[in-house]
Amino acid sequence: MKRILILGAGTAGTMAANKLQKKLGDEWDITIVDEDENHYYQPGFLFIPFGTYEPEDVIKPKSEFLPNGVNYIVGKISKLDPAANMVTLEDGVELGYEHLIIATGTHPTPSETPGLEGPEYGKTVHDFYTFEGSVALRDALADFEGGRFVINLIEMPIECPVAPLEFAFLAEAHFRERGIRENVEIMYVTPLDAAFTKPVAARHLGSMFEDRKIALEPDFYLERVDTDNKKLISYDERKIEYDLLVTVPMNMGATFVQEAGRGDELNHVNVDHYTFQSTDYDNTFALGDAANLPTSKAGSAAHFAMEVFVPNFVNYLKGLPRM
């Protein structure tokens, strides 16, 4: 039996497993691996800090979303050897494959920014890009009575590029509802030259910031964070003080991608932008946030990409021309 191995049972990997199992039936052996038994609904991380969602609302067992007939292995992928068609898990288990789909996403990596990680992370420095981060931020927000509240987007690309903006507007509404808006100065600090990347959206979002008295600090390329003195410092030596910092750390793909030499500088897999096929190995594909595609890193983008990927991948397996 020919083996298809899918790495990562998040949004993209789960969709691929479902759709390919339906198309290919029992002809192919499909295996999917993920280190976590639980699926976390990441858009929900935006709402936990404000109490709209409870932490348990965003967690479901991954097995609920995987079809019968797909083998599901729980384990951390520690090594990819593309020349040998072999993946090794942390516990030493080796998984061979004929065709590989990498869908291990991208994740916040605060260790990439000098000063950001440390004893203040989870106290005066928070993120809402992880489950643990959004729960800790909920508690910090509940205790926050006033001061300068800074939201800092460090570098693109990030998952869901609009999420930091949504967070800023939700935070502004939250402080208003609590009756402490007058005591809170909100700043949105970004390396972009406006609130958002696209000009029309940037114009509208910029005026929404003005209406809500959210100060925008554009073109801010963060060099380091001085958590002792609660300051962001840019490469051009601008300094921004904060009382509570909400950071969107640099997003990076899985380390095994980098170690296998298959990624760009952020460990996102180099793929053909139309077929999602690795530019280095014919039998390897990457989907969702794990791929270095020039699209938003978003579940919706992965969903639409699937419409192109699945028929093309099936044709590739059958040796037929692609769309």
Ligand SMILES: Cc1cc2nc3c(=O)[nH]c(=O)nc-3n(C[C@H](O)[C@H](O)[C@H](O)COP(=O)(O)OP(=O)(O)OC[C@H]3O[C@@H](n4cnc5c(N)ncnc54)[C@H](O)[C@@H]3O)c2cc1C
């Ligand atoms: C705060 C926030 C809000 C968002 N809002 C939206 C929104 O409104 N709309 C939208 O479309 N998108 C949104 N997104 C983005 C969306 O969640 C992601 O783009 C989507 O989940 C990407 O799917 P993926 O399968 O590529 O990666 P993921 O869903 O992240 O899945 C990757 C999987 O790989 C596994 N994995 C990684 N490394 C390893 C390893 N070494 N070993 C084993 N397993 C591993 C992980 O456990 C995970 O299950 C949001 C994201 C965040 C953080």
